[in-house]
Amino acid sequence: MSIYERMNPGFRDLKGGLFSAVSKADVGNVADEMAKRGVDMLSWADPFQPDQVLPERVRRRAAEALDSGEAIHYTTPIGSHDLKAAIAKKLHAFNQLAVEPDRNILITPGSDSGLLFAMMPFLCPGDEVLVPDPSYPSNFLNPSLLGAKAVPVPLNEEKGFALEVDAFRARLTERTKMVLLTNPNNPTGTVFTREELTALADFIVTNDLILVVDQAFEDSVFDGREMVTMASLPGMWERTVSVFSISKGMGLSGFRVGYVVADDHILDVMYGSAVNVIGATNTAFQLAAIEAFADLSFLEEYREIFDRRRKRVYELLHDIPGVRMQLPQATFLTWLDVRALGTAPEVSAWLLEHARVFINDGTAYGPQGAGHLRLVHGCYRDDQRIYDAVERMRNALIALAQQKGIT
Numbered sequence: 001m002s003i004y005e006r007m008n009p010g011f012r013d014l015k016g017g018l019f020s021a022v023s024k025a026d027v028g029n030v031a032d033e034m035a036k037r038g039v040d041m042l043s044w045a046d047p048f049q050p051d052q053v054l055p056e057r058v059r060r061r062a063a064e065a066l067d068s069g070e071a072i073h074y075t076t077p078i079g080s081h082d083l084k085a086a087i088a089k090k091l092h093a094f095n096q097l098a099v100e101p102d103r104n105i106l107i108t109p110g111s112d113s114g115l116l117f118a119m120m121p122f123l124c125p126g127d128e129v130l131v132p133d134p135s136y137p138s139n140f141l142n143p144s145l146l147g148a149k150a151v152p153v154p155l156n157e158e159k160g161f162a163l164e165v166d167a168f169r170a171r172l173t174e175r176t177k178m179v180l181l182t183n184p185n186n187p188t189g190t191v192f193t194r195e196e197l198t199a200l201a202d203f204i205v206t207n208d209l210i211l212v213v214d215q216a217f218e219d220s221v222f223d224g225r226e227m228v229t230m231a232s233l234p235g236m237w238e239r240t241v242s243v244f245s246i247s248k249g250m251g252l253s254g255f256r257v258g259y260v261v262a263d264d265h266i267l268d269v270m271y272g273s274a275v276n277v278i279g280a281t282n283t284a285f286q287l288a289a290i291e292a293f294a295d296l297s298f299l300e301e302y303r304e305i306f307d308r309r310r311k312r313v314y315e316l317l318h319d320i321p322g323v324r325m326q327l328p329q330a331t332f333l334t335w336l337d338v339r340a341l342g343t344a345p346e347v348s349a350w351l352l353e354h355a356r357v358f359i360n361d362g363t364a365y366g367p368q369g370a371g372h373l374r375l376v377h378g379c380y381r382d383d384q385r386i387y388d389a390v391e392r393m394r395n396a397l398i399a400l401a402q403q404k405g406i407t
Helices: 030-036 056-068 081-094 111-119 137-145 165-169 194-206 264-277 283-294 298-317 344-355 383-403
Strands: 105-108 128-133 149-154 176-182 210-214 240-245 258-261 333-337 372-376
Touching: 056 283, 081 105, 081 258, 081 283, 105 111, 105 264, 111 137, 111 210, 111 240, 111 258, 111 264, 128 137, 137 149, 137 176, 149 165, 165 194, 176 194, 194 210, 298 333, 298 383, 344 372, 344 383
Parallel strands: 128 149, 128 176, 176 210, 210 240
Antiparallel strands: 105 258, 240 258, 333 372
């Protein structure tokens, strides 16, 4: 029996790049290798990476924590009370959630670990999880790691990747336990409407399901669209685990601070297992995050940057023969349909060779990700570096279309 046959089935087929090539920027050392080759990395959802954007007052607080010795020691595994108190104020003002800091909030070392931890108390082998498709790759992988099964629910691309409850209803079985949602959606940049989410909430309540919702991109919503927090809808608080991040809209990805919000009956169980699953989040960066939450005005500058970039990227790419795309409603992500030009691996390889740009193959984002690419236009601090890279993409894609006789 091989070592792999001894592994949990959810893990045994995973590849980290040690024995075979991988194409995901966040697996193995792909990003480091591409950077060494002088490739523009428009693939990692890390705002302004690798450039300096840290607000001075936030940097200063982290440095003070190191200089004073505060950062040497743990906080409790459930997180700093002061940070949770600051987050509670934000949740009340922005998310319409009235919470108690020490009963309804758990600090995690980033939202990725928080997302997996949010599912762990609920999922058992054989359970099924309804996941909008396309969606964040972890939404498909995490249930498998826990012995459950992710069931893709297609989003309607012709209707702007809208949520349609009938599609969820058609995939409901006696094994369905959870709906797993990312809103705004990664990779499509869609902001689900109150009407769509209310209908989904009714479906979840009627069928006595659990909702885990990832709101990592909630800070970057455009054109006056409403950002609805699912946990605030009638009947949803007691059955929803919400996962948040300071990595995306706040641009503090290296801090590795996220937070989970839920009813205290759920949080009590998570508090009881936090030390075993996540340990304690970095002390210095929890203290710095308190300073960030004290004044969130810097978010507006970032929103303005992401807003103008999404529009310019759309201008550069939307009219290329063989390429279909929609202007993203949120995030700093652009989702490209390149099926007319080839498979996603083929087109991404073409762009790497002819434009020196590395972007995400859409295959990992669900079955509907086939033939699509995810472009991150939130990288780098200089707008022009992004525009130059996307202009090279434009020229390379036009050349590919001409080669294939697409006009």
